[in-house]
Amino acid sequence: MRYFIVALLALGMIVAANAVSVEKVAVLEAKAAVQTGGQDSITSLIINPMYRGLQLKPGEEEEFTVKVKNREDRAVELEPRLWAMPFGEYVLEEEWVNISPARAVVEKGGEQEFTIKVSVPADADVGSYGAQIIFTNETTPSMPYPYPRMPSALTLSVSVWKPPTVVVSNNFIHDRVEAGKTYEYVVSVENRGNTTIPMNPKFGDERYDVRCAGMYCPGELEEDWITITAPDSIPPHSRAKVRIAVKLPEYARGQYEGRINLNIEDPSRPEWRRYDQLVTLSLQVWQKPSSPYEKVFTVKDGTEMLSVEVSVSEFAYEKYGTCGRPVAEPSFKVWFIDPGSREVRVEPTKTVIAETVNLGSWGQPPWEAECSPGMYSVERITFRNTFLIENPEAGTWHLYIMPENAQKFEYTIEVK
């Protein structure tokens, strides 16, 4: 689902990006029209903005202004009107848009301001509506598309939306779990509407499933590991609980992901926008190692000191975890086998706790700096132990490290 959301955001950004370059594009187009000999029939206008996107609920209205500057050496008559674009979900209805003044004559080098008022009827369907407001009837070819382009136009997009009737409390579950155990997660679903809404949660949903590709992708949760218990409907103004039990087999290893589609018939959400009804399960199976990590190394004659440093780091958000419960601090047991096959256990000679603390004083806008005086923020914490063995026997040594509550660790062996 997250890939889907990223894709949607990226698409949404195209809209914003269009808005960014409005003025520059307008100027460029106007220049092109003036400079191109074959385009003499195109009236040179600067339209600002050239794109406007509105988000309105049924029954709402909003107005904005658009400035049109005449770059011709003569007066031009402008009669803006709505022009349907041959693409998009819905075409903006003419009755929804009022343009004032309906007609204007702009003198050479002059500028005219038009007020555009968009009124969405109370019974409008939720969706994306689009059209262009054209100021002249001139067109240019737009190869390779089979329809002409309107060079003197403002593109208007209206997203008609309703607040969701159904609110899902937790649609991203991340946890560190152990193989062979069963875990239960509860997702709360609230129906804020006045009618009973059907619900039929199912594991997996191909519609929104954007598969990860590559060697670092998580494994997929198996359907038969999952048991979902939920009512088949949610009465008005009430909450329902969807219980998701995950039984991890003994052989589970590494990172797993899976999605559950709650399949809720939310009347305020078109089907394609029901991606927020997907619950993503992201589970990291932590397998307590049955044997320690082993590293074999050689110590030469005359070595005075063998030093081994083992460290483990975690980010602050790992410490607090998804549910805010403090996670057990990572630790590790370290021992050696010397060349004479004797076990050598030494206490750490140095223990270091290192934190990266952000005071947040630099780079804070005044409204953030004012509300967070002296707030320390631990970004990263490192636990590091150093083990020293003086005058180690020459030969082959074995280092063993047994981690506790740690997914990864680092070590260095120094022989001097």
Added chain:
Amino acid sequence: MVRALLLLLIFLAGCTTAQKSHISNSSPQVRVEEELPEFYVRGVEIEGEKLEEMKNQIMRALVPLPGVTYEAINVTATELGTGLNLEVVASSRVSEGLDIYRFYYDPGSRKITLKGYVLEAIPPTVRSKAVSIALYSEEMQRILSENAIAVEPRVRRILPETAAKYYAPKTLFSVTWSDFEKRVVVSALVDLDNGRVVQTWTGRG
């Protein structure tokens, strides 16, 4: 160029939730949603009636975003002068960000006072909306493109008491891009209700 830059910005904004991976305590084998948040206190030892009284005051003082329910509250108490500094970290399942409050406990009056906060427990939909509004602002578009900033923004909630000094006594959202490489920070104070940017700020290191 500008389009590509802003496309990258929103892509990074969308990636925020995907990149963070929280790891929760796995000790209980079966987990069931609780109505009341779990409450942990560590640091200076506080017991009995004083602990209950402090806990009740903290619970009343916390202000989650409407629609956000705190699942767990971690309090770290440290000595500060004659009283206590209480750092309260509240987490919610609807957001990967945390709400952090700092209170001072005065042993004389036995009251806590809010001294500071960093509120990032914001549902992804609200966060995206705040970022979108900031990006739609022509001024922000200009500032971001002039500084060629292409990092993900952070979003923090600003409480009405603070917001009153900059706009109006209502909840606002601070959308901030910090490009540490370029030593430039750009921030927009966003009014979500009216869908507009009410203040902008640019800082250079």
